Amino acid sequence: MVAAVVAAFIPVMGVDFALDAYVRAQTHGQLEQVAEREVARLEAPVQEALDAVSSLALAAAGGCATSFTSGAQREVEQGLYLRQIMVERLDGSQSCGAFGRGLGFNATARPVTLDDGKTSVTVGRFEQLAAPALRISREIDAWNRISAIVPALPPSSNGLSDDATVRVVLADADASLGSDGVTAGDAGELVTATASSSLLPVQVDAAMPFATARAAYNDLDATFTLIAALLSGACLVLGLQLALRANLLAFELRRAIRAGEIKPYYQPVVDLETGRLTGCEVLCRWEKKNGQVLTPGSFIELAEATGLAIPMTESMMRQIGEDLETLCREMPGLKVSINLFEGHFRDEKIIENVQQIFRKTIPYTQLVFEITERRPLEKLGDARKVIAGLHALGCRLAIDDAGTGHSSLAYLQTLGADVVKIDRVFVEMIGEGQSSVPVLDGLINMAKDLGLDTVAEGVEEKVQADYLLSRGVVNAQGFLFAPALKASVFKDMARRERPVQIPQAA
Numbered sequence: 001m002v003a004a005v006v007a008a009f010i011p012v013m014g015v016d017f018a019l020d021a022y023v024r025a026q027t028h029g030q031l032e033q034v035a036e037r038e039v040a041r042l043e044a045p046v047q048e049a050l051d052a053v054s055s056l057a058l059a060a061a062g063g064c065a066t067s068f069t070s071g072a073q074r075e076v077e078q079g080l081y082l083r084q085i086m087v088e089r090l091d092g093s094q095s096c097g098a099f100g101r102g103l104g105f106n107a108t109a110r111p112v113t114l115d116d117g118k119t120s121v122t123v124g125r126f127e128q129l130a131a132p133a134l135r136i137s138r139e140i141d142a143w144n145r146i147s148a149i150v151p152a153l154p155p156s157s158n159g160l161s162d163d164a165t166v167r168v169v170l171a172d173a174d175a176s177l178g179s180d181g182v183t184a185g186d187a188g189e190l191v192t193a194t195a196s197s198s199l200l201p202v203q204v205d206a207a208m209p210f211a212t213a214r215a216a217y218n219d220l221d222a223t224f225t226l227i228a229a230l231l232s233g234a235c236l237v238l239g240l241q242l243a244l245r246a247n248l249l250a251f252e253l254r255r256a257i258r259a260g261e262i263k264p265y266y267q268p269v270v271d272l273e274t275g276r277l278t279g280c281e282v283l284c285r286w287e288k289k290n291g292q293v294l295t296p297g298s299f300i301e302l303a304e305a306t307g308l309a310i311p312m313t314e315s316m317m318r319q320i321g322e323d324l325e326t327l328c329r330e331m332p333g334l335k336v337s338i339n340l341f342e343g344h345f346r347d348e349k350i351i352e353n354v355q356q357i358f359r360k361t362i363p364y365t366q367l368v369f370e371i372t373e374r375r376p377l378e379k380l381g382d383a384r385k386v387i388a389g390l391h392a393l394g395c396r397l398a399i400d401d402a403g404t405g406h407s408s409l410a411y412l413q414t415l416g417a418d419v420v421k422i423d424r425v426f427v428e429m430i431g432e433g434q435s436s437v438p439v440l441d442g443l444i445n446m447a448k449d450l451g452l453d454t455v456a457e458g459v460e461e462k463v464q465a466d467y468l469l470s471r472g473v474v475n476a477q478g479f480l481f482a483p484a485l486k487a488s489v490f491k492d493m494a495r496r497e498r499p500v501q502i503p504q505a506a
């Protein structure tokens with residue numbers, strides 16, 4: 001019930017977490033686009049300068065000849081960004097450019113060489129420009145170089161919020177080409193994105209405080225929280241319904257046990273050599289008032305989980321005593337096999353119960369108690385005491401579903417088992433004309449070596465019965481002989497004093 005309530009509120013708790021992750025991803029994508037646009041904006045003037053430098057490099061080789069100056073003037077006139085193209089001596093002594101405009105460029109950072117190895121870009125100040133400028137230079141010969149000046153476009157936040165930052169940095173120099181917006185400082189968590197130029201050794205960083213990005217999604221947050229609250233409500237109702245249904249089922253099972261609706265059915269165990277009845281396994285059935293009969297698969301786990309397994313077994317044992325008292329007196333060799341739960345092996349109460357219930361009905365020596373190997377016994381010491389107590393009365397102990405659990409037969413024998421019930425999965429391995437079934441044979445041999453009796457379960461085919469008998473397994477149960485039967489039907493069958501007929505295989 002508590003788990004259902006806690007689980008129901010997971011959607012509400014999850015909304016914040018999910019929305020934060022969504023906002024981070026969205027903002028990162030937005031910043032990435034801005035950074036990439038900035039890189040493209042930054043590259044445009046540089047590309048124009050590079051083109052001009054390439055086309056005038058030859059003319060510039062002749063120094064400040066008219067062919068160069070007229071070409072330079074044409075490029076500056078036609079260019080979108082070009083401010084000047086000039087020939088400079090490497091020692092800075094003589095230079096000329098277009099329109100006789102100013103030639104004074106003051107570098108503010110170290111030049112950065114581009115990938116071609118002969119072109120460099122320098123950040124600095126150009127006399128006519130208020131903003132920082134870029135000088136793109138290429139050496140013509142050992143004394144001269146041609147340089148083009150373009151403005152370094154100031155970064156723009158491209159419609160980002162006021163406290164977003166767009167910063168352009170030259171990868172090689174510690175120079176920044178400027179930044180737009182407020183640097184994060186102590187703005188808390190930042191969402192960031194970076195884009196690099198393939199033309200220039202330049203990188204653009206875009207950043208925004210997470211709080212600003214998250215604030216833009218407040219409306220969505222409210223909607224999501226509302227949806228999550230509705231979802232939580234639905235989960236809560238569903239969870240409570242499930243919990244109530246489990247409680248109701250447990251309540252119903254408790255009532256059914258008290259009302260004696262959980263009834264023992266008896267599946268015959270036969271001697272494969274003679275076909276005679278040697279015993280039975282008691283299997284419970286829930287006989288509902290509406291005539292429906294439920295097999296244990298639909299309630300046995302609930303019985304175990306709710307502690308009802310103990311009163312259920314007690315009620316079953318009382319009914320077994322009443323059902324079979326006379327028959328067991330008539331057939332003193334008949335063995336009655338009763339399934340117990342792991343819970344019965346935790347204390348010795350079961351021994352008292354067996355005494356109280358069977359003292360005046362069925363001799364203890366005719367009783368066999370089955371313990372499944374599928375579930376491990378919690379406390380081995382206590383289990384041994386219970387088994388010793390049952391043995392002391394004269395009852396026998398069978399290991400059910402042998403070979404399907406995780407314990408070895410040797411370990412089971414140390415518990416004091418007398419009988420091994422060979423599970424249906426092994427019997428199913430027997431096919432027509434098979435001369436050996438290694439796993440099954442191994443299990444049978446191991447049981448024999450340990451001095452344990454065997455009973456095969458789930459025998460459905462004549463060929464399986466024949467094979468088991470050939471391997472020395474004499475006792476068997478299964479649909480080939482009979483399913484679990486109502487007490488009256490079982491007793492009639494037992495008293496007919498006729499061997500159970502094993503039908504011939506088709």
Ligand code: C2E
Pocket residue numbers: 267282283284295296297300316339340341372400401424457458459460477478479480483484
């Ligand atoms: P189990 O103890 O291994 O019982 C054998 C199961 O195999 C029974 O299923 C039986 O009806 C079924 N069976 C018998 N012969 C054949 C056959 O030839 N072919 C096939 N396919 N099945 C066959 P059931 O009665 O549904 O019981 C299922 C399990 O529930 C039992 O397995 C046992 O672990 C548990 N159980 C049943 N009654 C009780 C009970 O009173 N107390 C306890 N503790 N467990 C019980």
Ligand code: CA
Pocket residue numbers: 281339370400
């Ligand atoms: Ca069993």
Ligand code: CA
Pocket residue numbers: 400401421423424457
């Ligand atoms: Ca079994």
